[in-house]
Amino acid sequence: MKIAIASGKGGTGKTTLSTNLTALFAETETVVLSDLDVEEPNSGLFIKGKLVKEEIKYKMIPEWKEDTCTLCGECQKNCNFHAVIQLGPQILVFPELCHSCYACSELCPTSSLPMISQRMGTLNHCENGNISFIESRLDIGQEQAVPLIAQTNDYIDETFDKNIVKIFDAPPGTSCPVIEATKDVDFVILITEPTPFGLHDLKLAVETMKELKKDFGVVINRYGIGNNDVVDYCEGDNIPILAKIPNSRKVAELYSMGKLIYTELPEVKQELQKIRKYILNLKINN
Amino acid sequence: MKIAFTAKGTEWESEMDPRFGRTEFILVYDDEKDEFTSFDNREIENEAHGAGPKTSQKLFEMGPEVLITGNGPGGNAATVLEKAGIEIYIGAGQMSVKEAYKAYKNKNLKGV
Numbered sequence: 001m002k003i004a005i006a007s008g009k010g011g012t013g014k015t016t017l018s019t020n021l022t023a024l025f026a027e028t029e030t031v032v033l034s035d036l037d038v039e040e041p042n043s044g045l046f047i048k049g050k051l052v053k054e055e056i057k058y059k060m061i062p063e064w065k066e067d068t069c070t071l072c073g074e075c076q077k078n079c080n081f082h083a084v085i086q087l088g089p090q091i092l093v094f095p096e097l098c099h100s101c102y103a104c105s106e107l108c109p110t111s112s113l114p115m116i117s118q119r120m121g122t123l124n125h126c127e128n129g130n131i132s133f134i135e136s137r138l139d140i141g142q143e144q145a146v147p148l149i150a151q152t153n154d155y156i157d158e159t160f161d162k163n164i165v166k167i168f169d170a171p172p173g174t175s176c177p178v179i180e181a182t183k184d185v186d187f188v189i190l191i192t193e194p195t196p197f198g199l200h201d202l203k204l205a206v207e208t209m210k211e212l213k214k215d216f217g218v219v220i221n222r223y224g225i226g227n228n229d230v231v232d233y234c235e236g237d238n239i240p241i242l243a244k245i246p247n248s249r250k251v252a253e254l255y256s257m258g259k260l261i262y263t264e265l266p267e268v269k270q271e272l273q274k275i276r277k278y279i280l281n282l283k284i285n286n
Numbered sequence: 287m288k289i290a291f292t293a294k295g296t297e298w299e300s301e302m303d304p305r306f307g308r309t310e311f312i313l314v315y316d317d318e319k320d321e322f323t324s325f326d327n328r329e330i331e332n333e334a335h336g337a338g339p340k341t342s343q344k345l346f347e348m349g350p351e352v353l354i355t356g357n358g359p360g361g362n363a364a365t366v367l368e369k370a371g372i373e374i375y376i377g378a379g380q381m382s383v384k385e386a387y388k389a390y391k392n393k394n395l396k397g398v
Contacts, residue, residue, distance in 0.1 A: 087346055
């Protein structure tokens with residue numbers, strides 16, 4: 001059972017919800033938390049554990065072999081990302097633009113672009129009681145989050161039983177990394193705040209999830225600020241609102257100290273329990 | 287000598303396009319033959335990635351010795367242009383092609 005926690009707007013509470021919901025599930029059952037915001041993972045500030053595995057992750061990049069190349073130009077014709085460019089008597093490869101699709105390599109008539117591995121980041125697996133926490137981190141200077149997110153998902157699929165509840169802390173926005181983080185999940189929780197900016201970006205996130213044909217629901221964070229437009233929008237579009245987490249200074253204080261919130265604030269715990277119940281119902285119906 | 291311009295049109299009076307990778311046109315002036323050749327680069331709008339290398343590659347095929355542009359190429363494009371041995375002059379983004387040519391001739395443009 002895979003649940004992604006995403007948002008259009010950044011800073012609306014993805015990590016707060018992911019970590020607190022994980023801890024709530026862990027009170028009664030085993031749960032996997034995966035931080036897929038590999039460009040700036042931060043779930044690890046709130047969920048600690050004993051490191052049981054550390055892997056270096058690589059992506060595949062073509063390397064030009066000058067001695068066998070006939071300069072036919074097939075590679076640059078086949079590259080959709082302009083990562084391979086023919087410049088007179090040489091072939092240039094731009095690793096930051098390469099999407100590791102293998103087209104240039106596989107279609108080269110003289111096999112002059114073999115794929116070689118290039119380090120892109122790390123994956124850490126920590127254990128703490130009922131919680132398995134997987135955090136991947138892109139190396140500084142790497143531009144593409146998608147390959148590392150994909151490999152992190154593969155690790156989780158290979159390591160854990162498919163029935164265990166898995167919570168994915170997704171990157172913000174609606175671009176490729178979010179698509180990769182949400183495309184294989186059973187349900188997406190879109191967390192937003194009840195402000196005009198929150199609503200604007202929520203609409204973009206909703207469009208994205210509709211395009212992906214995902215089941216999704218909304219959690220309103222900092223409920224009580226702004227206005228009622230997010231609620232009206234969700235009701236008008238028949239989008240389920242799973243919970244409304246009340247706005248509170250105490251939440252910000254606990255967050256800034258790296259602490260979990262629901263254990264100290266019953267009104268937050270009550271809302272998280274609604275989400276937990278919703279997820280368990282989905283699990284039964286699956 | 288052939289001199290290339292990033293431009294929004296194909297004439298002397300056309301405005302320069304300050305962008306390199308996503309320039310609308312590449313205009314090449316051959317000052318020995320006193321003639322222009324141009325390339326319509328507007329399809330680049332549909333490319334999400336790699337506009338710089340792609341435009342650089344096209345520019346290389348057109349064979350200029352000098353490029354005059356506005357903001358200057360990004361990292362990937364600069365790598366290609368360096369390999370291609372094309373001299374780059376920037377800061378002509380707000381001029382017409384004619385003004386940019388004069389500024390280059392009077393050595394008023396900054397080299398990269």
